[in-house]
Amino acid sequence: MTETNFPTPTAQSAPAKNSKNIVIGVLATALVAVSGYLVYAKNQSSQTIQQQEGQIAKVSTEKSELQNSFDASLARLDSMSTVNTGLESKLAERNEEITKVKAEIRSILNKKNATAAELGRAKTLIASLNEKITSLEQDVARLTMENQSLNNDKVVLTQEKEKLTQDLATTTTVKQELEKKVDVASTLNASNIVITPINVKSNGKEKVSTTAKRVDKFVVSFDVMNRIAQTGKTDIYVLVIGPDGQAINTGSETFNIREEGDKPFTAKVPVDLETAKVKNVEFAFVPGSSFKQGNYTVMIYQNGFLIGQGTRELKKGGLFS
Numbered sequence: 481m482t483e484t485n486f487p488t489p490t491a492q493s494a495p496a497k498n499s500k501n502i503v504i505g506v507l508a509t510a511l512v513a514v515s516g517y518l519v520y521a522k523n524q525s526s527q528t529i530q531q532q533e534g535q536i537a538k539v540s541t542e543k544s545e546l547q548n549s550f551d552a553s554l555a556r557l558d559s560m561s562t563v564n565t566g567l568e569s570k571l572a573e574r575n576e577e578i579t580k581v582k583a584e585i586r587s588i589l590n591k592k593n594a595t596a597a598e599l600g601r602a603k604t605l606i607a608s609l610n611e612k613i614t615s616l617e618q619d620v621a622r623l624t625m626e627n628q629s630l631n632n633d634k635v636v637l638t639q640e641k642e643k644l645t646q647d648l649a650t651t652t653t654v655k656q657e658l659e660k661k662v663d664v665a666s667t668l669n670a671s672n673i674v675i676t677p678i679n680v681k682s683n684g685k686e687k688v689s690t691t692a693k694r695v696d697k698f699v700v701s702f703d704v705m706n707r708i709a710q711t712g713k714t715d716i717y718v719l720v721i722g723p724d725g726q727a728i729n730t731g732s733e734t735f736n737i738r739e740e741g742d743k744p745f746t747a748k749v750p751v752d753l754e755t756a757k758v759k760n761v762e763f764a765f766v767p768g769s770s771f772k773q774g775n776y777t778v779m780i781y782q783n784g785f786l787i788g789q790g791t792r793e794l795k796k797g798g799l800f801s
Contacts, residue, residue: 539594539596539599542596542599542603543589543594543599546589546599546602546603546606547589549603549606550585550586550589550602550606550609553606553609553610553613554582556610556613556617574612574615574616574619575616577612578609578612578613578616581605581608581609581612582609584605585602585605585606585609588601588602588605589602662708663783664783664785665706665708666706666708666709666710666783667706667709667782667783667785667787668704668705668706668709668714668716668753668782668783668787669704669705669706669787669788670702670703670704670780670782670787670788671702671703671704671705671788672701672702672703673700673701673702673778673780673788673789673790674700674701674702674790675698675699675700675776675778675790675791675792676688676698676699676700676701676792677689677690677695677697677698677771677792677794678695678696678697678698678699678764679691679694679695679696680696680697690793690794690795691794691795691796692770692771692772692773692774692794692795692796693770693771695771695794696766697764697765697766698720698764698765698766698776698778698792699762699763699764699765700718700762700763700764700765700778700790701760701761701762702760702761702762702780702788702790703758703759703760703761704716704751704753704758704759704761704782704787705756705757705758705759706753706755706756707755707756708755708756709753709755710753710755711753711754711755712752712753713750713751713752713753714750714751714753714782714783715735715748715749715750715751715782716748716749716750716751716761716780716781716782717735717745717747717748717749717780717781717782718745718746718747718748718749718763718765718778718779718780718781719743719744719745719746719778719779719781720746720747720765720767720776720777720778720779721776721777721779722767722772722774722776723772723773723774723775723776723794724772724774727743727744727746728746728767728768729744729745729746730745730746730747730768731744732744733745733748735748735781736784737781737784737785737786738784738785745781746765747763747765749761749763765778771794772794773794773795773796774793774794775791775792775793775794776791776792776793776794777789777790777791778790778791778792
């Protein structure tokens, strides 16, 4: 049997097999580690994404809630839009403050990517806005009550004014009626009317005459008196009617007769009266032409009423009269 110094195949392959197993083990371990890391990283990424989604959802929900709260505040403001002009002027300063707060809140809520800090600011502003609105509502309620009270007072005062106006109208009517009665009642009465035809001689002496062609003037005398007439001046108007039935006028002036209107007069005689005292009045009447035969009527007026009248006849006279 031949002997040799080379090792047998079995003895040489054992170390190589062990080395291969080690490499495989290392690779397997590395693969497991990588796989574990990938799983861990994926889990971490999923958690981060979930957290971010949660934060986004939270911000979105908070923004939506803030928008709803803001809309509710605006609705409260709108409910006061019927406040009348008088109240609006009194609340102008408060409305100006509210307008500024509303503008800042809208600016934040209109941002697509509003930060949490900004939303927090909006939340604070909305709370402040609600406080201002509450205060405004209280002011509106108070002012509305005050206005209602003023309106009620106005209604009462209007009614009282109407009643006073009616009472005044009634009183005025009664007063006017009484004044008319007093006015009529205070009209003078003329009495003792005397119409004396006078002939004036060339030497100035005067003589009574009843012959028309010799009469130069009438001297008219009468008494006036009234128990309630006020002391003071008054005018007495005299209208003389000639034998032809025509009024004898001395000018273009007129006086008023209550039942007949304005008429020319023959003479106007001013008289000083004293209450409840008889006053004698006398004046002379000279016509514009010669006296004529017939009756002359003297009509005496005061306060628009005929208070007395008298008639005097003048004769034609004889051949030597």
